[in-house]
Amino acid sequence: MAAASLEDxxxxxxxxxxxxxxxxxxxxxxxxxxxxxxxxxCLMVWHMKPQARAYRFTGHKxxxxxxxxxxxxxxxxxxxxxxxxxxxxxNVKGESTVFRAHTATVRSxxxxxxxxxxxxxxxxxTIKVWSTHRQKFLFSLSQHINWVRCARFSPDGRLIVSxxxxxTxxxxxxxxxxxxxxxxxxxxFVTYVDFHxxxxxxxxxxxxxxxxxWDVRTHRLLQHYQLHSAAVNALSFHPSGNYLVTASxxxxxxxxxxxxxxxxxTLHGHQGPAITVAFxxxxxxxxxxxxxxxxxxxxxxxxVVDYGEVIKIPRPSATVATSAGNLPEMDLPIPPGxxxxxxxxxxxxxxxxxxxxTLTSTLEHIVGQLDVLTQTVSILEQRxxxxxxxxxxxxxxxxxxxxxxxx
Numbered sequence: 031m032a033a034a035s036l037e038d039x040x041x042x043x044x045x046x047x048x049x050x051x052x053x054x055x056x057x058x059x060x061x062x063x064x065x066x067x068x069x070x071x072c073l074m075v076w077h078m079k080p081q082a083r084a085y086r087f088t089g090h091k092x093x094x095x096x097x098x099x100x101x102x103x104x105x106x107x108x109x110x111x112x113x114x115x116x117x118x119x120x121n122v123k124g125e126s127t128v129f130r131a132h133t134a135t136v137r138s139x140x141x142x143x144x145x146x147x148x149x150x151x152x153x154x155x156t157i158k159v160w161s162t163h164r165q166k167f168l169f170s171l172s173q174h175i176n177w178v179r180c181a182r183f184s185p186d187g188r189l190i191v192s193x194x195x196x197x198t199x200x201x202x203x204x205x206x207x208x209x210x211x212x213x214x215x216x217x218x219f220v221t222y223v224d225f226h227x228x229x230x231x232x233x234x235x236x237x238x239x240x241x242x243x244w245d246v247r248t249h250r251l252l253q254h255y256q257l258h259s260a261a262v263n264a265l266s267f268h269p270s271g272n273y274l275v276t277a278s279x280x281x282x283x284x285x286x287x288x289x290x291x292x293x294x295x296t297l298h299g300h301q302g303p304a305i306t307v308a309f310x311x312x313x314x315x316x317x318x319x320x321x322x323x324x325x326x327x328x329x330x331x332x333x334v335v336d337y338g339e340v341i342k343i344p345r346p347s348a349t350v351a352t353s354a355g356n357l358p359e360m361d362l363p364i365p366p367g368x369x370x371x372x373x374x375x376x377x378x379x380x381x382x383x384x385x386x387x388t389l390t391s392t393l394e395h396i397v398g399q400l401d402v403l404t405q406t407v408s409i410l411e412q413r414x415x416x417x418x419x420x421x422x423x424x425x426x427x428x429x430x431x432x433x434x435x436x437x
Contacts, residue, residue, distance in 0.1 A: 052319025067094030109136030
């Protein structure tokens, strides 16, 4: 196998053990374990350490549709077509507790960042929130008018985002239990949704082959990608917030550079639809699963060291430096053919490009200044929008007064 260059993702290993399509994957906090669920009704916990035996958990009576490790890694939640949610202790015993409240297939399970709550989504059109430790059902959110495919907590746990076959993405306030906003721009069923690590944006994948990114504060559509030739089934943000990986029924995984709004890589590994994908908590790895019954583990090889500082991304032409977490506010459909394609095996190594230190620091300074300008423009745009809204309201009020004044 050819050695990968610094920036090329490489297929690290693959796990075989499932007897049907792999529907979901998730890494534990320390990346020592990788959980996967399958249409074969089993849950597997794989050890990243070579030669270590995998655990096979049986308990669900039908296909396992979703899996999520608690933030500490001591618990593992799963949902199934058997309408139940199970909380497992991911050790050799594989003991589990059953949560029953949904009346149809459970599509999604997700722990809050403090591990205290669990949010679940189901074909019964509801989202349910549970207390993890008291193992108690707390409340339902029910404004979707079709199956709910996915529900996730925001990083601070105050919001919940959900994706549904009613073609909407809904944003909920956990405290008031109210729907704050509905995003209706998808042209088909919305299959998956998640929060950006900063908590300021959400990305949603759809049956209409698209990925859309919205700002949850202004509710503006920031980015729109139409890169896959079939339904996008899952997505995952890199912990830095700079990259997004997607899995599609066109059998490919794609890695998007959110800072530049463009496709970086197309990965061909799965035979048949790629159903699920997830970054590890550190971003060093990502795992994918598909209808070929395989679980693949990829090494990211992204040159990102200090998430809090300036993030440097090697490019053939120059070094681009951007501060983490600031997505460009633009709708960018990407022309086909941009971005590089990796056919299963990483490409030949490339010589890293060395740049004089003065030039690098000058570029970093310029990009830093541009970043400040971008933020300023964004704030001005928001203020302008608010002013326009107020002006519109004033005119409407004036019209109402005039109408009432007329005999």
